[in-house]
Amino acid sequence: MKTVHVRGYAELERGAAGDGPVPFVAATAGAKKDGLDLQMSGVDLERYLANPVIMYDHEYWGRNALPIGRAENVRVDGDALRMDIVFDVDDEFARTVDRKVRGRFLNAVSIGFGAYNIDDAGVPERWELYETSVVPLPLDPNAIADPDRAAAARQLTLARALGLAGGRIPALADLDPDTVRQAIASLEALLPTTPPTPAPAAADRARRLRLLEASL
Template identity: 35%
Template sequence: MAVKTFILHDETVNTYGIRMLTAGANLDEFRRNPVMLLNHNDWELPIGRWENIRIEGTQILADAVFDETDARAKEVAGKVERDFLRMASISAWVDEVSNDPVYRLPGQTGPTVVRWTAREASICPIGANHNALALYDRATGTRVDLNNRAQVISLFAGNRNTVNPNDTYMTLKELLKLNDAANEAAIMDAVKGIIRNRDELQTEVVRLQDDNKQLTERLEAIDKAKKEAEQAEAVRLVDGAIREARINADGREAWLKDFETDFAQASVRLASIPKRPSIAEQVTPAGTAGGMVQLADMSFADILKADRLKELKKDRALYVQKFREAYGHDPS
């Protein structure tokens, strides 16, 4: 037999003038024991089970699996297969009902069941009529005759979870800080005021977001200009130091990187390196007093030009100092 999917429930108003909200359905018990009955006759053995119980929109759907080893179930399955039986319905425990007009649909004369627990689902000859919907009273455990108005009224009147519209209004008055004498118009005015305030706040939020965006863009532009100015100044300072023979030209990129990392610290360090005399100034003319210029007073570049590196390396500390001044890092 091909899989047959049935609509067990939807939110339309049934022939008893009531309806049940799908969002309020508790299907846990039903999924654990998904029995299929015929006409909600729970004193008889099940004729099958339901699988793939699911909610789609406002409908509760399930796939029928008949016990075809049972003669009665096989007979019902045959009628379903041959399209003589097309409908199913669900029975439920009523957990909470409401008379609030917000739930009421055209043609609805009874309350709305806003919370309920599925009990079983049955194959029915006629849906949404007579036995097509079954409700049970949790207090007594008995099935309610929906054709008996007195029983229906008793069920809903005795339900402790029935939502009273007056209670809703009182709750709104408390939330809106209105006095007990406030009528529906006053409540509406208060709600409209809240909506107005919300709209004004949303407008203000948009304005503040725009202001923040503009300030951020201005700060980014300032930071960019500052960075570009520092880069230009770093180039000027480093190139000037090279011209003055304070540092070696080979160390130019290392110095520029130091400036990029910390402009202020690099500026102080570069400024602390004294200007060195030229080669001509470093070597005393023959026959004059004083001899050669001290290595400590020469730049690393001039020491190389004067071919005095070997002499410099004899003083390890001075060699490291001169190398660092020239290249921005210690010798390897």
């Protein structure tokens, strides 16, 4: 067994501390500087899902090395491992990390894992996720924040309102009208003083979803 660390990056919209979960890419497939290629087909999440801790800089030994948050919606999305991080804003240090992440002073996460039966190409037959940490300096110098992370955060919000997995939104023309109406109602509930309206036409649905997305 070999334990190593790789990187991820934030996909978020600038906002105040405690303003909802922060979407992160925790790891990606492909050979990295540690020589390993973590294919998502080999990931084992069972252990992590039972204890989805978010740490800081891989400090998890001793009485003061407490989690600063938890991971939610942990999932494989193509060649990436994604998760949404909920920071413990009742903890002073975690609140500081949350603020720095949302202010884009901290942009990266790193994972600790075990890799098993590694072949000559550096691909483990199985790798097990142990923990995820917010870090100032990730292993991979290219693991920087997605420049379109604001759009990614809005897309995730819309996808959740539509009840879609993986944070991906199809074209409005491909959606059932009742699904769109329910999504509009869910999103309008997030906005103050937005009056309910009857079922809109297709063009108006598209316009309203764009307006709601821009307002979030």
